[in-house]
Amino acid sequence: MRTEFFSPGTRLGVAVSGGADSVALLHSLGAVRPHLGLVLVVLHVHHGIRGAEADEDALFVEDLAHKAGLRFQCRRVNTPEYAREAGETMEEAARSLRYAWFDELLGQGELDAIATAHTMEDQAETVLLKLLRGAWTEGLAGIFPQLKRPRGLIVRPFLQTRRAEIRQWLRASGHVWREDGTNQDMAYARNKVRHHLLPVLEQYNPQIVPHLAQMAEMAREEELFWQAEMARLLPSLVLPGRPVRGGGRAQSTHPEERSVGMEMERLRALSPAVRRRVLRAAAQGLGLDPDFDQTELLLRMCDGRAGQRETLTAELTAERSARELRLIRSRARKGSPPEYEVAVPGEVEAPAFGLRLRVRISEGKGVENARPATLRAHKAGDRVLLRHTSGPKRMKEVLERMRVLPGERTDWPVLEWQGEIVWMKGAEVVSRAAEEAGLKVEVELR
Structure with a gap:
């Protein structure tokens, strides 16, 4: 002890x-x-x-x-x-x-x-x-x-x-x-x-337990190093607001929008490992935590063209200018369809989407006290794995391939459970969480 x-x-x-x-x-x-x-x-x-x-x-x-x-x-x-x-x-x-x-x-x-x-x-x-x-x-x-x-x-x-x-x-x-x-x-x-x-x-490996514990100890020491390194780098590298003519920076006048910018010249001078940490820390400073794919997209933007704009999540957008990579956080738009909580198992009437949705669990899977699922409109940055595809795709790309008209894409319904999209309208979704639980989704259009 x-x-x-x-x-x-x-x-x-x-x-x-x-x-x-x-x-x-x-x-x-x-x-x-x-x-x-x-x-x-x-x-x-x-x-x-x-x-x-x-x-x-x-x-x-x-x-x-x-x-x-x-x-x-x-x-x-x-x-x-x-x-x-x-x-x-x-x-x-x-x-x-x-x-x-x-x-x-x-x-x-x-x-x-x-x-x-x-x-x-x-x-x-x-x-x-x-x-x-x-x-x-x-x-x-x-x-x-x-x-x-x-x-x-x-x-x-x-x-x-x-x-x-x-x-x-x-x-x-x-x-x-x-x-x-x-x-x-x-x-x-x-x-x-x-x-x-x-x-x-x-x-x-009979020693897997101590080996995993040793890896955790090494990871802690690595993280302490990175925390100190980020504390040194971020104040001069991640700058609030946007640059203005004549020098200086200005924040948005919109009370629900915040942004930061990073100079491309300085970002490019960093190794990929440091750059990745800086990009994640910049987003975290805005109160968001990008996943691996979103962070890799930001990395690619560093080597991309000026004028590029990407939506990472419903609240986080990245813009690439000749001089900077900017991250902008803004509240989700008003007037979105309501979100519906769906018990697992259970069902819900969702008039905003014109459907009734029922969730079932296969017998013998032992799923008890499962957290509810959420029926909602898809958000920018959502990713979904479809049957016969090699990996998760951005929802924007999926809807384009489905030839959904732009005006119909905004409120396209999806069902989220345990952090994964387990169902979306008009496509066959693959979800590890759903398969492990034997979760089945039945839909009646109204």
Whole structure:
């Protein structure tokens, strides 16, 4: 267990679910508390998911705290309701609610830090999940050993410890813990990685877990370097507004539009790796986060012709002049058709699009508590994968190939689910998320 995070007198909250890892963390910190001068408080979140089993977990953790002579705090939340309202998966919602409470506790000034029991396996699973979702290199940094929050720290003393070592120590020490049944539920992405993907990868390389953890450590160091490099470059390279005659720059007078510009001469002098970082950082400075394809389009514009204009998303446009590459963020146009939330499975009447849409899930796929889909007009920057095509295409290109008249393209309906376009009017869409869930879309035109 790493203890360099702590100094004498540190007021430390210990997040304890009742599972093996968090129970071991509590006992380990309790053992070193007198030597490190720690002030411990036991924290438990009742997520409102598993009924009586979750109640028993809370009582178990409270009993652990009392036996150790420690203060116990429990926060009860309704994770399923929050997941529906926020449009998050159960995993995402549970994490959001936990860390919101942690921030609240740190903000009250009674705690200096909160310790969680993430292990080396958790790190490896996180790196794989990020990789599968198409993370940039900063995403491969995974779980940070120490995370700065607005009013304190989140620390992970077990991040370099294997899960098997923890259980072996618990058994040898005579400590008991509780098993969470949801940890075996294959409806959760992390459980699929934990119980299926990692064991398969270990057949190819038994050291895959420590290797992924090492990659995360290297990625963190790389990201720290890039953060410092961007802090040095961006102030003089990414300039607000547009250039004006006589020198200087001017921002748009429209209250809902912001823009930045970068001089082409200086951009071209950068290596592709630095240029890519600068372009992404410029868009992020406008509050948007371009994906890989959008960033590559910006890179190509650096070598393109003056006068080129590209729409990356509904809110982000890029313009290329002889002198600059400009990024402009503006609110989506008014008067767009409404967006319709569609339960999965479920159906919706959408008069704005002149259709009724029904979503079904194949039997036996085990999709529970799925986030709703969204029926909406396509947005600039949307990409869709069609049957018999080599890769995702921009919606503009697809509608042109379908010979949809320009006046009809603006409000062309699509269905978005889990970050992918899973259906669009008039074309056969391919979606990995939809295929994994056995999702079927039926449409009746009105």
